[in-house]
Amino acid sequence: MTDDPSTSSGTGVSDVTRRVEALLFVVEEPQSLVSLAAAVGAPVPAVRQAIEALVEDYDGRAGGPRRGFELREVGGGWRLYVRAEHDDLIADFVNTQAPSRLSQAALETLAVIAYKQPVTRGQVASIRAVNVDSVVRTLLARGLITEAFTDPDTGAIHYGTTDALLVNLGINSLDDLPRIAPLLDDGADGFDAEAVR
Structure with missing residues (x-):
């Protein structure tokens, strides 16, 4: 039996999802599905599916914990943001650092x-x-x-x-x-x- 190259062994996380996630950690402007698809070399529907999987994962709906950050659609693009309930913590930390x-x-x-x-x-x-x-x-x-x-x-x-x-x-x-x-x-x-x- 051969492994599906689109998933990592044992996790079920697609390679497209991992690549999209990596890009989202470094972008500063919201990225459209088309620009993400071009960057990772994948079709738009696969990127849309990856975004949906990441949103579910970060929100804790995929069986894991709810993360301190979220993936939001803003201005027609997607970007990672700290959850609003942690704004004060982040502001205090940044100001002391x-x-x-x-x-x-x-x-x-x-x-x-x-x-x-x-x-x-x-x-x-x-x-x-x-x-x-x-x-x-x-x-x-x-x-x-x-x-x-x-x-x-x-x-x-x-x-x-x-x-x-x-x-x-x-x-x-x-x-x-x-x-x-x-x-x-x-x-x-x-x-x-x-x-x-």
């Missing part, structure tokens, strides 16, 4: 989000002209930014700042942030100098 200083890249990214919010990670990356994935993860972990909403058409997550940022900056609202224009050289001095000559 976080180092006290932010890197220059994190400060620049935070400034872009603060002034441009709500803004997507792609927009921030375009403004800064660098990849900001890890910096956004750090700012989320610190509780300085949050996922404001997900665009229903593109699935892109829009980020905004949190009250924790206001507390850290010692301001009451974002209106208290300094205006950008007065901090930038508008080039008027150069024009005045040319006019004098």
